[in-house]
Amino acid sequence: MPNQILTTKLHIPPRMPKEVLRNDLIDKLNRGVNTKLTLISASAGFGKSTILSQWINTCNKPVAWISLDEEHGDVSHFLIYLIAALQTIIPNLGAGFLAALQSPQPPSPVSVLTFLINGISLLKDKIILVMDDYHLVDSSEVDKAFNFLIENLPEQIHLVLATREDPVFPLAKLRVRGQLNEIRVADLRFTPRETTAFFNKEMKLNLSKDVILILETRTEGWIAGLQLAAISIQGHKDIKGFIKSFSGNHRFVLDYLVEEVLRQQSDDIQNFLLQIAIMDRFCGSICDAVIQSSTVSGQETLKFIERANLFVIPLDDERKWFRFHHLFAELLRQRLNKSEDIDIPTLHKRASLWFEENNFEIEAFKHAAAANDIDRAEILIGGKGMPLFFRGEIAPIYKWLKSLPDSTLKNRPSLILIYSIILTFLGKGRDAELKLLAAEIDILDNKDLIGQIAAIRAMLAIPQNDTEKILIQSILALENLNEDNLAVRTITKWTLGLAYQNRGDRALAIRMFSEVIPISKSSGNIMATIAAATSLGQVQESQNQLFQAKDTYKSILDEIGDPPWPAVCEANLGLARIYYQWNDLDKALKFGELGLTLALQLENIDTPVSCWIFLAQLKLSQKDNTGAATLLSKAEQYLISHNLMFRMNDVAAAQVLILIHLGNFSEAIYLIEKYNLPKSRLRLYITQGNFSKAIELVNTLLKEIEGKEWHIERLQLLIFQALALYGDGQKDKSFQLIKELLPLAESSENIRVFIDESELMSSLLSYTLFRGLTSNFIKKLKMAFDSKDQKNPNQFLMDPLSRRELEVLELINQGLSNGEICEKLFLALDTVKGHNRKIFNKLGVNNRTMAISKARSIHILKFQ
Amino acid sequence: MSNKSKNYQIRITGHLDDDWSDWFGNMKISLENNGDTIVSGPVVDQAALHGLLRKIRDLGMPLISVNQIKKQVEV
Numbered sequence: 001m002p003n004q005i006l007t008t009k010l011h012i013p014p015r016m017p018k019e020v021l022r023n024d025l026i027d028k029l030n031r032g033v034n035t036k037l038t039l040i041s042a043s044a045g046f047g048k049s050t051i052l053s054q055w056i057n058t059c060n061k062p063v064a065w066i067s068l069d070e071e072h073g074d075v076s077h078f079l080i081y082l083i084a085a086l087q088t089i090i091p092n093l094g095a096g097f098l099a100a101l102q103s104p105q106p107p108s109p110v111s112v113l114t115f116l117i118n119g120i121s122l123l124k125d126k127i128i129l130v131m132d133d134y135h136l137v138d139s140s141e142v143d144k145a146f147n148f149l150i151e152n153l154p155e156q157i158h159l160v161l162a163t164r165e166d167p168v169f170p171l172a173k174l175r176v177r178g179q180l181n182e183i184r185v186a187d188l189r190f191t192p193r194e195t196t197a198f199f200n201k202e203m204k205l206n207l208s209k210d211v212i213l214i215l216e217t218r219t220e221g222w223i224a225g226l227q228l229a230a231i232s233i234q235g236h237k238d239i240k241g242f243i244k245s246f247s248g249n250h251r252f253v254l255d256y257l258v259e260e261v262l263r264q265q266s267d268d269i270q271n272f273l274l275q276i277a278i279m280d281r282f283c284g285s286i287c288d289a290v291i292q293s294s295t296v297s298g299q300e301t302l303k304f305i306e307r308a309n310l311f312v313i314p315l316d317d318e319r320k321w322f323r324f325h326h327l328f329a330e331l332l333r334q335r336l337n338k339s340e341d342i343d344i345p346t347l348h349k350r351a352s353l354w355f356e357e358n359n360f361e362i363e364a365f366k367h368a369a370a371a372n373d374i375d376r377a378e379i380l381i382g383g384k385g386m387p388l389f390f391r392g393e394i395a396p397i398y399k400w401l402k403s404l405p406d407s408t409l410k411n412r413p414s415l416i417l418i419y420s421i422i423l424t425f426l427g428k429g430r431d432a433e434l435k436l437l438a439a440e441i442d443i444l445d446n447k448d449l450i451g452q453i454a455a456i457r458a459m460l461a462i463p464q465n466d467t468e469k470i471l472i473q474s475i476l477a478l479e480n481l482n483e484d485n486l487a488v489r490t491i492t493k494w495t496l497g498l499a500y501q502n503r504g505d506r507a508l509a510i511r512m513f514s515e516v517i518p519i520s521k522s523s524g525n526i527m528a529t530i531a532a533a534t535s536l537g538q539v540q541e542s543q544n545q546l547f548q549a550k551d552t553y554k555s556i557l558d559e560i561g562d563p564p565w566p567a568v569c570e571a572n573l574g575l576a577r578i579y580y581q582w583n584d585l586d587k588a589l590k591f592g593e594l595g596l597t598l599a600l601q602l603e604n605i606d607t608p609v610s611c612w613i614f615l616a617q618l619k620l621s622q623k624d625n626t627g628a629a630t631l632l633s634k635a636e637q638y639l640i641s642h643n644l645m646f647r648m649n650d651v652a653a654a655q656v657l658i659l660i661h662l663g664n665f666s667e668a669i670y671l672i673e674k675y676n677l678p679k680s681r682l683r684l685y686i687t688q689g690n691f692s693k694a695i696e697l698v699n700t701l702l703k704e705i706e707g708k709e710w711h712i713e714r715l716q717l718l719i720f721q722a723l724a725l726y727g728d729g730q731k732d733k734s735f736q737l738i739k740e741l742l743p744l745a746e747s748s749e750n751i752r753v754f755i756d757e758s759e760l761m762s763s764l765l766s767y768t769l770f771r772g773l774t775s776n777f778i779k780k781l782k783m784a785f786d787s788k789d790q791k792n793p794n795q796f797l798m799d800p801l802s803r804r805e806l807e808v809l810e811l812i813n814q815g816l817s818n819g820e821i822c823e824k825l826f827l828a829l830d831t832v833k834g835h836n837r838k839i840f841n842k843l844g845v846n847n848r849t850m851a852i853s854k855a856r857s858i859h860i861l862k863f864q
Numbered sequence: 865m866s867n868k869s870k871n872y873q874i875r876i877t878g879h880l881d882d883d884w885s886d887w888f889g890n891m892k893i894s895l896e897n898n899g900d901t902i903v904s905g906p907v908v909d910q911a912a913l914h915g916l917l918r919k920i921r922d923l924g925m926p927l928i929s930v931n932q933i934k935k936q937v938e939v
Binding site: 043044045046135164165222224249250251252253254255326327330331334337338 | 921
C-alpha cells in the first residue's frame with residue numbers, strides 16, 4: 001500500500017505574466033548543458049525558479065523537475081521522488097524500486113542510483129533534471145547520494161540545482177574540471193536595463209529614470225523587492241510620497257513592502273492571505289474549509305490574488321493547487337504569529353480535517369501535530385488499517401515524537417508504543433526497550449497494549465538470536481492481543497514460527513508460517529509475506545523438501561519482481577543452496593552472488609555471512625582453496641565488526657573443510673575443539689581413516705536426533721555412517737544402509753551431499769552398482785563424480801576471469817561492439833570498457849582479437 | 865534548563881521593529897543609525913545558533929556579522 005507521490009512536487013512552474021525575459025541568463029544556461037552540473041546559488045527572492053522556468057520553456061529538451069522539501073532529507077524519500085521525476089521522461093524507469101523504498105528495509109542508495117544511471121545511459125538524447133530548493137534537504141545522506149550521482153553521471157543527462165546555500169559536495173573539483181556552470185547573485189540581480197524594462201514595459205508604470213534608480217539602489221537589484229515595490233506603486237495614488245518614504249527609511253526592504261502591499265488589500269483579503277499561509281500548498285476547497293467565511297470564496301479569492309500578482313505559484317496545469325512564494329509565505333507567517341485575533345491551532349485543525357477527508361494522510365497528520373492535537377495526530381498515524389510507519393513514513397512521525405515533552409508522552413502508553421516501534425525500525429533497540437518499560441507502567445488493564453509490547457519485544461529479540469525470549473514474548477503477545485488486531489497478530493505468528501524453527505520444532509514452525517502467508521498477502525503486508533515465506537522455505541529445506549522449498553522461494557521472487565528488494569536476499573541464498581545440491585553450479589553461483597549483493601544492502605543482519613560461507617563452499621567444490629579461504633576471512637571480519645560472534649562456529653566449520661582438503665589435520669582439530677563441531681570431527685575421522693571412532697560418533701549423533709523430523713541432518717549422518725562402515729570393511733551393512741537411504745536422497749535429488757565426499761564415496765557407489773542396485777539416480781551420481789574432477793580451464797589463470805568478464809568475453813567472441821554489449825548486458829559504456837581492460841590484463845593481451853585467440857588457446861572459449 | 869547559554873550578537877542590514885523579537889526566539893532587537901539591526905541575546909547551543917542563521921537566510925536578510933559576547937548568562 002504505497003503512499004502517494006505528490007505530483008505537485010514534480011510540476012514545472014509555468015512562466016508568469018509580466019516577467020522580464022532574461023536572454024543573457026538563458027544563453028548561459030544553454031551553454032552550461034555540456035557540463036555536468038548547473039548550480040544556481042542565491043538567497044531567497046533572486047528569481048532562481050523563475051529563470052529556470054523561462055529557460056525550460058525555450059530549451060527544447062525533455063526536463064524532469066523536483067521541488068524538494070525537508071522530508072527529502074530521508075534518502076529513500078528523495079530517491080522515490082527522483083525516480084518519479086525521471087519517469088516523467090522515461091516511463092517505468094526504476095518502477096520496481098518504488099515499493100521497496102517505502103519498506104522498513106529499503107535498498108541502498110548506491111544500488112538504486114546505479115540502476116537509474118544505467119537506464120539513463122541508454123538514452124539517445126540529452127535530458128535535464130532540475131532539483132529546486134536543494135537547501136531544504138539538509139541531509140548528509142542525500143548529499144552523499146547526489147555526489148555519487150555526479151561522480152557517475154552519464155553524458156545523457158545534465159543536472160541543475162537551485163539552492164539558497166552552496167551544497168557541501170566538492171564543487172571546486174567540478175569547477176577545475178570545467179564541469180560546473182555557476183549562476184550566482186551577481187548574475188541574477190536585475191541590471192538597470194532589466195529594472196527599467198520590468199517597471200515600464202511589463203508593469204506599465206512609466207517611472208522616470210531617477211525613480212527607477214532610487215528603487216534599484218534601495219533594493220540592490222533584489223528581484224522580490226522590486227516586484228513588491230511595483231505592486232505597491234500600482235495601488236498607490238501618491239507615487240512620489242511612496243518613493244520618498246520607502247527610500248527615506250532603513251526598514252528591511254521586504255518587511256516594509258509586504259506591509260505596504262497588505263495595507264492596500266481589503267480586510268477580507270488580508271485575513272485570507274494570513275490564514276492560508278499555515279499551509280505549504282492550498283486549493284480553493286481547502287481555503288474554504290480553513291477560513292470558514294460566508295463572504296469569501298476560496299476559489300474566487302485565489303483567482304484574485306493570482307491576478308494581483310500576490311506571489312502565488314500554480315502547482316499544476318489546471319491551476320487547482322497553489323503555493324506562496326517561499327519568501328512571501330515566511331513574511332505572512334511572521335505576521336500571522338503576532339496577530340492576536342486569529343487562533344492558529346484551530347486553522348491547523350481544520351486543514352488537518354480537510355486533508356484527512358481527501359485522503360492526504362501525511363498532511364493531515366502534520367497539521368494535527370502543528371495544532372498540537374495529540375489524540376488526533378495519533379489516530380492519523382494509525383492510518384486507515386495500515387499505520388503510516390509501516391508504509392515508509394517514519395521521518396515526520398519520529399521528528400514529531402522527539403519534539404513532544406516527556407510530560408505529554410507520559411500516560412499515553414499507546415503513543416509510546418508507536419515511538420518504540422519507530423525506534424526499532426531505526427535500529428535503536430535499546431531506546432525502544434526503555435520506551436517499552438515506560439509504557440508498561442500504565443497499561444496493566446489494557447490487554448491489547450500488553451500484547452503489542454510483548455510483540456515488539458519478540459521482534460527485538462530476533463537479531464540477538466534469543467530463542468527463549470522470542471518464544472515467551474510471542475506467546476504472551478498472542479494471548480493478549482485483540483482478535484481484530486490482525487497486523488500485529490500476523491507478525492507475531494511469524495516470530496513464534498521463528499522461535500519454533502530455532503528450537504527444531506519444524507512441523508509447528510511450518511504451521512505458523514503457512515498461517516501467516518495468506519493473511520499477510522491479502523492485507524498487502526509485503527514485508528510480512530516475504531519474512532514468513534522465506535522462513536517457510538528454510539524449514540522445507542531442512543526437511544529436505546527441496547522441490548517445495550524451491551517453489552516457495554521462487555514465489556517470493558515472483559511476488560517482488562525485478563529489480564529485487566534487499567529483503568529477498570535469504571530467498572536467493574536458499575535457491576543457491578538448492579541448485580548447489582542439484583549440482584547446477586552456475587545457477588548456484590548466480591543466486592548466491594545476488595543473495596550476497598542484496599544482503600550487503602541491509603544492515604545488522606548475518607545473511608552476508610551465510611552467503612560468504614556458501615560461496616566459499618562453492619569455491620571449494622571447484623578446488624579453489626585460496627578463493628574459499630578469502631571469502632571466509634571476509635565473513636569472519638564481518639562477524640567481528642557487526643558483533644555477531646554466535647555465527648563463528650559456522651565459519652569455523654567451513655574453515656575446517658578447507659583444512660581437511662589441505663591435509664592440515666592439526667589445525668582442523670584445533671578448530672573442532674575450540675568451536676565444538678561434531679560433524680566436522682566426524683568428517684575428519686573418515687578422512688583420516690579412523691573408522692571405528694567415526695562409527696561410534698555417528699551413532700551418538702543419530703541418537704540425538706532420533707524421533708525428530710530432521711530429515712536433512714539424518715540423511716547427512718546416514719551417508720557418513722555408510723561411508724564409515726564401508727571404510728571399516730563392513731561392506732554388507734554399508735550396502736544395506738545405502739539401499740535404505742537412496743530413496744530419501746532420490747526424492748529431492750540430493751547430489752552434492754554424496755559427491756562432496758572423498759574418493760571413498762565414489763568407490764562405495766561403484767560397489768553398490770556392483771551389488772546390482774542400479775537406478776538412474778546412482779548413475780547420475782557416478783557421472784557427477786567422474787566429471788567433478790575436471791578442472792575448469794579458467795582456474796588456470798593467475799587471476800581467473802569473473803563471471804561478468806566471461807560474459808563480456810563471450811559477447812566479444814560473437815563479434816558484438818562495445819555499444820551492443822552495453823545494451824545487451826544493460827551496462828554503462830565505461831563499465832564495459834572497464835571489463836575489457838580487466839580481461840586484457842588477465843589474459844596478458846592488449847586488444848580484442850588477441851583476447852579471443854588467447855582465450856581459445858587455453859580453452860576458456862570454445863573453438864567455433 | 866540550567867544550561868549555560870552563550871550570548872550572541874547578530875548584525876543584519878535593514879531595520880526590523882520589535883514585532884520581530886518573537887520570531888527570533890525573544891532575542892533583543894536594537895536599531896543602529898546606519899540602518900543595521902542588531903539582534904542579541906542568549907543562544908543555547910550551536911544547533912540553535914545555526915537555526916537562527918537559517919531563519920535569517922530564509923528571509924533573504926543580508927547578514928553582516930555574528931559575534932559571541934564573552935559574558936556567560938544563566939537561563
